[in-house]
Amino acid sequence: MMEFPRIKRLPPYVFDIIGELKQTARRAGEDIIDLGMGNPDGATPQHIVDKLTEAAGKLPNHRYSVSRGIYKLRVAICDWYKRRFDVELDPDSEAIATIGSKEGIGHLALAILGPGDTVLCPTPTYPIHQYSVVIAGGDLHSVPLLPGEGFLDRLKDAVKRVWPKPRLLILNYPANPTTEVVTIEFFEQIVEFAREHELMVIHDLAYADIVFDGYQPPSFLQVKGAKDLGVEFFSLSKSYSMPGWRVGFAVGNPEMVHALGRVKSYLDYGMFQPIQIAAIQALNGPQDCVAEHAERYRVRRDVLCEGLTRIGWDTPKPQATMFVWARIPEQYRAMGSIEFSKFLLKEGKVAVSPGIGFGDGGDEYVRLALIENEHRTRQAVRGIRKAFGGVILPNERTADAG
Numbered sequence: 001m002m003e004f005p006r007i008k009r010l011p012p013y014v015f016d017i018i019g020e021l022k023q024t025a026r027r028a029g030e031d032i033i034d035l036g037m038g039n040p041d042g043a044t045p046q047h048i049v050d051k052l053t054e055a056a057g058k059l060p061n062h063r064y065s066v067s068r069g070i071y072k073l074r075v076a077i078c079d080w081y082k083r084r085f086d087v088e089l090d091p092d093s094e095a096i097a098t099i100g101s102k103e104g105i106g107h108l109a110l111a112i113l114g115p116g117d118t119v120l121c122p123t124p125t126y127p128i129h130q131y132s133v134v135i136a137g138g139d140l141h142s143v144p145l146l147p148g149e150g151f152l153d154r155l156k157d158a159v160k161r162v163w164p165k166p167r168l169l170i171l172n173y174p175a176n177p178t179t180e181v182v183t184i185e186f187f188e189q190i191v192e193f194a195r196e197h198e199l200m201v202i203h204d205l206a207y208a209d210i211v212f213d214g215y216q217p218p219s220f221l222q223v224k225g226a227k228d229l230g231v232e233f234f235s236l237s238k239s240y241s242m243p244g245w246r247v248g249f250a251v252g253n254p255e256m257v258h259a260l261g262r263v264k265s266y267l268d269y270g271m272f273q274p275i276q277i278a279a280i281q282a283l284n285g286p287q288d289c290v291a292e293h294a295e296r297y298r299v300r301r302d303v304l305c306e307g308l309t310r311i312g313w314d315t316p317k318p319q320a321t322m323f324v325w326a327r328i329p330e331q332y333r334a335m336g337s338i339e340f341s342k343f344l345l346k347e348g349k350v351a352v353s354p355g356i357g358f359g360d361g362g363d364e365y366v367r368l369a370l371i372e373n374e375h376r377t378r379q380a381v382r383g384i385r386k387a388f389g390g391v392i393l394p395n396e397r398t399a400d401a402g
Contacts, residue, residue, distance in 0.1 A: 069097025174320030201230030
């Protein structure tokens with residue numbers, strides 16, 4: 001039997017368990033409402049699609065591109081950062097296009113980590129944040145990201161206990177899956193902490209635009225000195241409803257950007273050039289579509305959270321992301337997130353993501369994606385109530401009656 005050392009270090013992909021059950025149910029004719037994968041359902045804005053079509057009709061755009069992104073795209077990236085966060089960036093040395101942020105984070109880990117290098121990373125978190133380290137041969141040290149304050153204190157405690165000395169810190173705010181948000185003061189403390197302990201920083205800012213109720217997320221790079229030690233990733237997938245286009249980028253520290261570019265130069269020729277040209281149109285063109293996408297998610301958030309709370313599953317509204325991170329009701333908590341997800345699928349015809357798939361500390365939670373319209377979201381709430389026996393859970397009866 002063949003042995004593959006890196007594959008052996010990767011655990012089974014727990015989301016496949018629910019995915020296979022969902023497909024089996026659908027093949028049997030059941031109507032399953034899928035709130036599992038964070039796959040935006042909205043159309044890409046027409047002005048972006050039109051630019052792709054125009055560019056695809058030009059023969060020179062059919063040739064190999066460049067792995068770090070065409071120059072005009074890197075300029076558009078830097079201009080977007082200046083408008084959005086008032087951060088100055090050099091398109092030649094401080095910006096690089098990636099085939100989605102997931103690819104970029106994975107290849108940057110390969111570029112900057114050696115075997116046994118220790119990395120601090122939150123848990124629960126989006127899987128690539130942790131497993132990019134594992135694939136690169138690094139030593140992952142997970143730091144609990146729990147609701148409320150205290151993550152920075154846990155980081156400070158971890159850096160004292162971890163040996164060898166950590167080289168890298170990976171962060172993601174607004175956070176997937178926990179929906180945690182931070183202020184610029186948090187990043188100021190992170191920069192000070194990273195400088196003190198000689199840490200590189202990767203910050204994933206994928207949900208910068210999917211925010212609600214007046215919250216404005218900061219960029220890590222807005223802090224003085226952040227470019228000296230870290231980079232920030234962004235993806236066009238959510239903001240511009242372009243998930244299948246696979247367009248992302250990294251900006252910040254020139255040495256880290258250069259290292260990513262070196263690795264990518266051996267592995268790819270970049271995105272299809274018409275996609276890059278359309279991405280320029282997305283970043284430089286009308287931005288009202290971004291606010292419209294965020295508003296669509298807000299409406300769905302309100303329908304889902306208010307509906308679940310009415311049936312007794314107390315679900316606070318997140319300030320950001322396209323997800324709801326819901327603690328399993330006490331009556332079902334002992335099941336764990338995988339069995340609870342199976343239960344909702346079987347009895348309520350609703351698919352969700354088990355929290356354990358995002359790392360330690362996630363097993364008392366499930367993640368629900370805001371990817372169905374309001375009608376289907378209300379149908380999901382009715383299905384979950386049916387799974388609960390058709391009654392309001394006892395622990396929330398009084399609150400609901402009020």
